[in-house]
Amino acid sequence: MRKKTSYLKSPDLLPIGQAGRKITTLGFSFMWIGMCVVLATFAIGGAGVISLPLPMVILATIIGSIAIGLTISLIADIGIEHGLSFPVYMRAPFGTIGTHIPSLVRGVAASMWFGINTYFGATAMNGILNILYGFDNWLVCFFIFASLQLINTALGIKAVERFADLAAPTIILISIWMYAELSNTASAEGRDVWTWAENPATGAAAFTAFLVVIFSNMGFWATLAADIPTISRYIKAPKFERNWFKRNKGALIGSLVALPVTQTFMIIIGAVAYIAVQNYDPVVALQETATGWVLGVLLLMIVLAQWSTNIAANVVPAATIFSNVGGPKFPFWMGVFAAGIVGTIVQPWNLFDVIIPVLLFIGGILSAIVGILFADYYLLRKRRVNVYDLYKNDGQYKYAGGVNVAGFISWIIGAVASYLLPSYSFLVGFVLGGACYYFLSKYWYFQKYKQAEIEDPCDEKYLGITVGRDWDLDAEGSPAALKEVSGAPNITVDS
DSSP: OOOOOOGGGOGGGSOOOGGGOOBOHHHHHHHHHHHTOSHHHHHHHHHHHHHSOHHHHHHHHHHHHHHHHHHHHHHHHHHHHHOOOHHHHTHHHHOTTTTHHHHHHHHHHHHHHHHHHHHHHHHHHHHHHHHHHOOOOHHHHHHHHHHHHHHHHHTOHHHHHHHHHHHHHHHHHHHHHHHHHHHHHHHHTTOOTTTOOSSOOOHHHHHHHHHHHHHHHHHHTHHHHHHTHHHHTTBOOOTTOOOHHHHTHHHHHIIIIIHHHHHHHHHHHHHHHHHHHSOOOHHHHHHHHOOHHHHHHHHHHHHHHHHHHIIIIIIHHHHHHHHHHHOTTSOHHHHHHHHHHHHHHTOHHHHHHHHHHHHHHHHHHHHHHHHHHHIIIIIISTTOOOHHHHTOTTSGGGTBTTBOHHHHHHHHHHHHHHHHSGGGHHHHHHHHHHHHHHHHIIIIIHHHSOOHHHHSOOHHHHOOGGGTOOOOGGGTTSTTSOOOGGGOOOOGGGO
16 A cells, blocks of 8 residues: 655655756846845835935945845755755744744735735836826736736746846846936935935934834845745755855855845935935836836836746745645645735735735744744754654654744744834844744753754764755655765756
8 A cells, every 4th residue: 555645745845956956146146136126125215314314324224234134144054955945944943733833924924025016016017008008007907917927936936037037137227227317306306315314313313213224124034034945945056065155155145245235226216216205115206207208117127126026035935835834735836826815815005004014023023933043953953954854744843743832932932022122123033032942942842852963963964965965855764875966856846
């Protein structure tokens, strides 16, 4: 009689081997260029220049972006080293069943961001069609735009990268033009974009405003910092490379160069838009300052950017999470459309002012998960993972009925603290969540539920690409044997 396949072994969630890693260093950087062009980024810039001059907002953004970029790069190693997605690795700090709760929080948040960004892009698309053909129906544009993005994502990760390769250069050129248009408008109103502030803060108030901009940039990307392994497992990396920086070069260049540079420039556009017309939304600002084909071309950048942002930062992570919850009978492409349905049901066009604060709050509580992932992967397991047991119902990650209690206690403590200190939510959540998890696991929970890679930290057994291994679940009978990367399984999501 054939043994029933574990629901944990959904084909779309198996480790990605060397042959399945399709994203280049340049491709990942281009993905970042698109991901940074979102309404919430412009809002940070617009809010910043209320109290601070633009140079101070820029400095705070650079600091915050580099800090979160480093955090993202650290967590990305989970995907690069072992080829594991976010919901699968979360089985280690939260349990094979427990992983679903924090993962679904991220999945629903990503779906809601998909809805918001699609609405934002649809208004720009509607503006273009209105200029060209006199068509004016943003709701029709919303469904057309959503469908195009979902189909693009369902075609696989290579299709996502190809679109980013196409969109990124266009976004760069048009955004420079957009900045020039908005700056001219501000100058015509007699406002110097580099010195103007609506209500200039001084002393301690200015320092607090400076910190708020730093942590706003960090908190905004806390969601992606948590589930970056879902994307990073597709980034090309050299095998048998023990130097962490060389092995993670693709993720580092994207997160420490492309992210800070693009994020800063989009913060500037949001700030200049606010200085020019007292509205950080560039769609609204451009419709007040530009006309005709010039406006159409500038709005095209918004459409391309939302498309690029959504498929990489929102739909791929959400679809992977939903596939994890649904099991083998719920493949990646079904998760893609589930994300689209959730993002539409919340009606972002009616709840826009409510959804963004809710999502930023979720970003704050997810910062505790980032801290837990860091403590679990680097401090406790020291990058070694018993990958085979992540796919077993009765393996070491079953814990108490499939739940790691230490993980949930730490998450609650970190999340509550980040809620009480919203201006510093990422830092507070990260530190408290990670610290609590480290001490609870090391001195309590892992004394009760022994972890093989901690008890026997053997490179050959528990490291991945560093020792040249693709994790092949068909070969789990001899876990110490190295497997050549040329024999890696072909993952459905990348086909």
